[in-house]
Amino acid sequence: xxxxxxxxxxxxxxxxxxxxxxxxxxxxxxxxxxxxxxxxxxxxxxxxxxxxxxxxxxxxxxxxxxxxxxxxxxxxxxxxxxxxxxxxxxxxxxxxxxxxxxxxxxxxxxxxxxxxxxxxxxxxxxxxxxxxxxxxxxxxxxxxxxxxxxxxxxxxxxxxxxxxxxxxxxxxxxxxxxxxxxxxxxxxxxxxxxxxxxxxxxxxxxxxxxxxxxxxxxxxxxxxxxxxxxxxxxxxxxxxxxxxxxxxxxxxxxxxxxxxxxxxxxxx
Amino acid sequence: xxxxxxxxxxxxxxxxxxxxxxxxxxxxxxxxxxxxxxxxxxxxxxxxxxxxxxxxxxxxxxxxxxxxxxxxxxxxxxxxxxxxxxxxxxxxxxxxxxxxxxxxxxxxxxxxxxxxxxxxxxxxxxxxxxxxxxxxxxxxxxxxxxxxxxxxxxxxxxxxxxxxxxxxxxxxxxxxxxxxxxxxxxxxxxxxxxxxxxxxxxxxxxxxxxxxxxxxxxxxxxxxxxxxxxxxxxxxxxxxxxxxxxxxxxxxxxxxxxxxxxxxxxxxxxxxxxxxxxxxxxxxxxxxxxxxxxxxxxxxxxxxxxxxxxxxxxxx
Numbered sequence: 001x002x003x004x005x006x007x008x009x010x011x012x013x014x015x016x017x018x019x020x021x022x023x024x025x026x027x028x029x030x031x032x033x034x035x036x037x038x039x040x041x042x043x044x045x046x047x048x049x050x051x052x053x054x055x056x057x058x059x060x061x062x063x064x065x066x067x068x069x070x071x072x073x074x075x076x077x078x079x080x081x082x083x084x085x086x087x088x089x090x091x092x093x094x095x096x097x098x099x100x101x102x103x104x105x106x107x108x109x110x111x112x113x114x115x116x117x118x119x120x121x122x123x124x125x126x127x128x129x130x131x132x133x134x135x136x137x138x139x140x141x142x143x144x145x146x147x148x149x150x151x152x153x154x155x156x157x158x159x160x161x162x163x164x165x166x167x168x169x170x171x172x173x174x175x176x177x178x179x180x181x182x183x184x185x186x187x188x189x190x191x192x193x194x195x196x197x198x199x200x201x202x203x204x205x206x207x208x209x210x211x212x213x214x215x216x217x218x219x220x221x222x223x224x225x226x227x228x229x230x231x232x233x234x235x236x237x238x239x240x241x242x243x244x245x246x247x248x249x250x251x252x253x254x255x256x257x258x259x260x261x262x263x264x265x266x267x268x
Numbered sequence: 269x270x271x272x273x274x275x276x277x278x279x280x281x282x283x284x285x286x287x288x289x290x291x292x293x294x295x296x297x298x299x300x301x302x303x304x305x306x307x308x309x310x311x312x313x314x315x316x317x318x319x320x321x322x323x324x325x326x327x328x329x330x331x332x333x334x335x336x337x338x339x340x341x342x343x344x345x346x347x348x349x350x351x352x353x354x355x356x357x358x359x360x361x362x363x364x365x366x367x368x369x370x371x372x373x374x375x376x377x378x379x380x381x382x383x384x385x386x387x388x389x390x391x392x393x394x395x396x397x398x399x400x401x402x403x404x405x406x407x408x409x410x411x412x413x414x415x416x417x418x419x420x421x422x423x424x425x426x427x428x429x430x431x432x433x434x435x436x437x438x439x440x441x442x443x444x445x446x447x448x449x450x451x452x453x454x455x456x457x458x459x460x461x462x463x464x465x466x467x468x469x470x471x472x473x474x475x476x477x478x479x480x481x482x483x484x485x486x487x488x489x490x491x492x493x494x495x496x497x498x499x500x501x502x503x504x505x506x507x508x509x510x511x512x513x514x515x516x517x518x519x520x521x522x523x524x525x526x527x528x529x530x531x532x533x534x535x536x537x538x539x540x541x542x543x544x545x546x547x548x549x550x551x552x553x554x555x556x557x558x559x560x561x562x563x564x565x566x567x568x569x570x571x572x573x574x575x576x577x578x579x580x581x582x583x584x
Contacts, residue, residue, distance in 0.1 A: 198408055
């Protein structure tokens, strides 16, 4: 227990991160049962009572076992295999709002790798759930040790954030296939969770991105429905197919109904 | 009921029942604070070296360097410790040296290992001193830090943060009677509200966490700003410093060189990673690895420093 406490405690000192040192837990089976019960509950809230199969043949979820910063936990979902995946959801089971995001893919999405950065509020299972074109659901899970990510104070000073609210960047890489372009979309937004205190000690009201849509040459790459589990300044990596003129349009809307949009010219 | 009570006590307490133990021993058994071990690094400047560990229940978060300076009329504390227990230990150490009133407690910055001992000095009627930006930092982070520390030390073991009332916007002085401390409020560096203290008599600079020695620096403010503040401090001609973590007293130049080398590697290599499209999670394990064997607790904090640098630099 001591070593667990030490390593669990190691980084909480800095802002934005709170690793919890638990007293020795109940036996492992109880923990497993508890996690499974939680997932059943969360999954039925998000997906109804639809059956869910093991997704390891088509999905790989990569997260750090112990996060360095609970407010910024990098998540990678690799999509592979021959199945046609129409949607992917990322779920942080024990977060107050577990659904970090649901991506619904369009013809301009290259079925490849998705990345995002999430908040983790306590030790938790994370799930990636894929929906295939026949309507079936497939899930994979990983356990993540991190805590405090949703209540960690905003890492930026509020005047910095508001000055660039809604600004976007699209970073693109050249790849061997000029029509299949890896990209990272970054949207400047505090994504306030409602659990963060401000400089007056009050809780900053929740204000977060609800919806992001990306199209290429007028063809949908994906629509994303999201919420407070995404980290501040959301960053989403994906690969798109250069449809039409190859220009990218991004539209985003937050929970205060502010709309942000940006046009990016095709990669020359 | 056959079991004789005495023998059970003997098994539990090594032959002594608690009620028979002398008061001091009993206090020690309950973890009551003992006078902190301090070193007088220069006449009237006493430093308690923090443990090179993460905060745990066993060390009461006594991981930062704490100092007190004794003048003719009064005492000033620079960083009261990481918990009430830690602060009480420091207070006992002060009382073992002098009975002069403790007049000022300076809070160098917002981090819990430097501020949660403040409650131990409230009864002394001291003036709490901090950077003008510190109250806002404490307001947004204090409860978050408190709940984290309580998870380590136990419920009820952590008192709320003490908010400084004497605020320093640029510079100020504290007079201890024949001994003046010069306070400098820094621009965002280690955190966004760092305050340093110079003892004008000796020229020694008490840096707070603007300077880490041996222990890996933690970035929680502004990486480029931190490098700029180091340059300003160097230009001021300081020769010796009490760092926030590390030995009780160090020559400034060599310590600054080491920290500058680390921060520069962090800055340059994170920028390069962003330019090359290396993802943040990969950068966290590849940037500035040349520094790995040069710092204590590198694996515990370095990756987070990279995340912090990366997510800011990608918007620069």
